[in-house]
Amino acid sequence: MQQRDFLYQGKAKTIYRSDVPGTLIVRFRDDITAFDGEKKDVLTMKGRYNAEVSAFFFRMLEENGIRTHFLGMIDPDTMAVKELAMIPIEVIVRNVAAGSIVRRYPFTEGAPLDPPVIVIDYKDDTRHDPMLNDDLILALGLATREELDRIKAMALTINEILRAHLAERGITLVDFKLEFGRGDAEICLGDEISMDSMRLWDAETGQSMDKDVYRFDKGDVVAEYSRVAQRIIT
Ligand code: C5P
The missing domain is CATH 3.30.200.20 (Phosphorylase Kinase; domain 1)
Incomplete structure (x- = not known):
């Protein structure tokens, strides 16, 4: 290619x-x-x-x-x-309270969210990615009811698969962001699943192993990405 x-x-x-x-x-x-x-x-x-x-x-x-x-x-x-026709939404799955939901709502950082919480934001930098709800998604014509249900179901299944894999490696999947698109008339997962789009904590120490290391100057970002990548893929 x-x-x-x-x-x-x-x-x-x-x-x-x-x-x-x-x-x-x-x-x-x-x-x-x-x-x-x-x-x-x-x-x-x-x-x-x-x-x-x-x-x-x-x-x-x-x-x-x-x-x-x-x-x-x-x-x-x-x-x-x-190639997918991307849907301009960011689907965030949260297993543990951290980041923006702790800033916006009365959650304590580190509190487990069970069942997991799905938050969907409108992908629009000029509007600072405002949070959506089902009615807004349908009213904006971003997805059909059927597509939205499918996206949420896929997001929860993906969460279970990733969470189990990471837990076996001593990593807590705190939250992560997914993007979806339409391909051959079917909803497909697009974009990436990486340290830039997930929040990962060492299950023993609680230390960040993701972009929060960069956001909050918690250490050597590349060294951390290298270490966590090795832990994930082996
Ligand atoms: O900032 P917030 O706490 O809402 O982020 C939740 C999760 O989604 C984090 O893992 C973050 O890295 C990811 N995210 C992302 N891209 C965005 C917003 C959030 O990958 N535009």
Whole structure:
């Protein structure tokens, strides 16, 4: 598969067309941003670790019957994916209270959320990704009732699969963000599942092993991403 025209550049990934119709090429860059892009840096190797972990999880999910956009790796930081019509929502699954829900609601950081809480935000930087509810999603025409139910069911199944895998490796899956799209008239998981999009805590020490290390200057980000990637994929 050959890289063709540049299509789109996000905060941490660049998307290209490929020479194969219906497929795209995604390059995970070393750029890292936080707080709506206010904090930004370039961290050598970060893209590779995120690509490696994303590919590992996409393969694992496919083996467990979840349809994803993943087709294969082209380079350590570059994957081939199915082209999807992306739905502009961010689906966040939370098993433990942390981050924005602790700031916005009276949850105590670290409190278990059982059953898990799904929060869906509108993906729109100019509006700072406002939180949606089912009625808003339907009124905005972002998804049909059937698609929304499917997305939520997939998100919860993905949570169970990831949570079990990580728990076996002594890692607590606190929360994570998913993005979905339509491919061949079916809802597919797109985007990435990486240390940039998950909150992971060491089950013993409670230490952050994810983008919070960058957000809150908790240590050497690349060293942490490298360590956690090894723990996840082995
Ligand atoms: O910031 P907040 O606590 O709402 O984030 C919840 C989870 O979703 C975190 O794991 C965070 O890294 C992820 N997230 C993301 N992209 C966003 C917003 C949140 O990957 N735009």
